[in-house]
Amino acid sequence: MTYPFSTIWINGRDISIEAIRNETALPASDFERATFTFIREWLSDQTIFEIQTSGSTGTPKKIILTREQMLASAHMTEQALALKPGYTALVCLHTQYIAGRMMLVRCFATGMRIVVTEPAANPLANIPDSIAIDFTAWVPYQLYAILSSPEAARLNSIGCVIIGGAPLNQEIIHELQAYSCIFYATYGMTETISHIALQTLNGINASSVFRALPGIALAIDERGCLTIDAHHLPEKIVTNDLVELKDNHAFLWLGRWDNVINSGGIKIIPEHLESRMMNTLYECGILRPFFIASVPDKKLGEKITLLLEGEALDEEKKYIIHQKIKQTFSSYETPKDIITLPKFLYTNTDKIDRRKTIEMITKRS
Template identity: 45%
Template sequence: MTPKYTNVHSKFKLDNLSYTYEDLMEVAYSYVKEGLPYQQELGDFLLDWLDDKDYIIVKTSGSTGKPKKLKIKKEAMVNSAIATGDFFNLKPGNKLLQCLPSNFIAGKMMIVRAIILGLELDMVEPSVLPRIDYEKDYDFCAFTPMQLKSFAKYLKSIKTVIVGGGRVSNTIIDLIKDKKPHVYETYGMTETVSHIAVKKLNNFSGQEEEKYFTTLPKIKLSQDERGCLIIEAPKLSDDKIVTNDIVDLKSDSSFKWLGRYDNVVNSGGIKLFPEQIESKLQDKIEGEFFIASKEDDTLGEKLILIIEGNNNDIDNTIFDDLDKYEKPKEIYTTPKFKETASGKVHRRKTLEALNLV
């Protein structure tokens, strides 16, 4: 029988307790009224999920533009949960660890997967290093990059890990490369109802395809004239989703991510991808940083480096591995980056605060 958003799987458990549809509604009210902040967020989402509407309102993170509210069909969320379950072979009774906030799509989908697929969900308060029972084994968990970095030495208790919501540094990849659990980087957004593609970060078999993001079932990819990714996912969206992500498209189901179209720098006629330059610098600069540009009379746009902190004493040898045109012309520091509601770096607002745009 095809799962429906109006049903709660008989195998579903929340913090070791089984719940019917009616029981879950009571728990949701209890969390909203008496729970800790993260439990209140869970309660709010459960009340939205269990009401008589066929959609929920979801906030975007605002990391690539102004935060907005989207109407997402519950049926699409069910389809997304099934696709993830099929891809990662999740079975009823499998144990799920949830340590993401429940007020954004990634956290909401962890809950939906448990309810729809019949998984046993353990909720812990979201933090850089989630406090869990290290003696308990889990089949599946989602982390932010910062959480994964802090949690790397405890990964033995989790069978499969997905990580998203930010850049996965080479430092993190080094920490997990010899770990037994399978770790995947995800690609997705609120509009795609969480991830639609994943890429392996460890336990490689040597296949060329492992260097690329590979789509989940029933997702078809193409590009527009800008080189940006177009996603066709009829089970998730009635319309094709045109992104601002420039990609190297290997096939209609795999791609390599190059950067954001709105971040591309045209310096003297040379197109530069800040995210690619950041990848080369990520192990040479401590703390947060990003590559951007400012207006220049000669070049049109001048490449610049923005570093969080107060230390402007940068050794230029860190740029030795960069191509000639990739080397920043100026370096700026700021005590604290501007952030989105979900904690991601807000590039535009940070540049505005420095009077660079």
């Protein structure tokens, strides 16, 4: 197999593709080892790949993907984002998982130059200004870190960024409007071989809905959850994601069916509340990870609770937050309690593990 570039740039070093293929390139970290291994497997024309799911929506498991499926996914993204040979793509997500691996596959499929840096809160801090980035993929905490750093100025020189893993703060989306780089939120999972839909977050095409990539057909089941049909997937995928379907190519994401709270007979989607809670906490000066969940309650069955990571709040701060929440939320939506934990439990891909974190609270009480 030939490749347009003879080297990749990784953690400050130019490494030849040939050195990776013949295993003379020595990895300096576990991340580099995973990256070199996947590149070597891909360039040897390997046809089957085993990939670990993150565990953010269930028990982590290994699934089998084919080379043809991964190439089909890469070409859909190439078409949707107008990626071109000769572009430079920054890979800064772990290549043990689907998001990082598919960045590498997109480079090979499209002919983009590969620039790789160890996953970090601010990956741009590790990339010299002399390296111009056309395309990259981040998770929200990376975007937040970059926006509050001197590297934010570089966002005007990047072509486009795809962001996945968790919803973005509306205040942050508003902040993105000042930059010429086009940002997209992604919807997808390991089982769909990375994203199958994109939401344009800024620019003249900014939208509140996700639009499916070419060749993807969408529908909903009897629960109101999204189903996905695609030519590169062996069968229809039935998700647990509650959506408002606009047509068979566009949808508004509402939340997870398995996170729905039944409080006093009223069903509440916590993710729907969290999108507003982000702004409320921001106005109160609370900038830390959080989520809304339920804990057992003798009277209500389940009690809506705001969970905050970090140091405990004093009673005055709790009172201020409660008063601010009451201005935004109806009585049945308002969290009845605020619980702080020093540290949430996370998946291997740095997503909050809601189920295990809630279990930890239940055991503690």
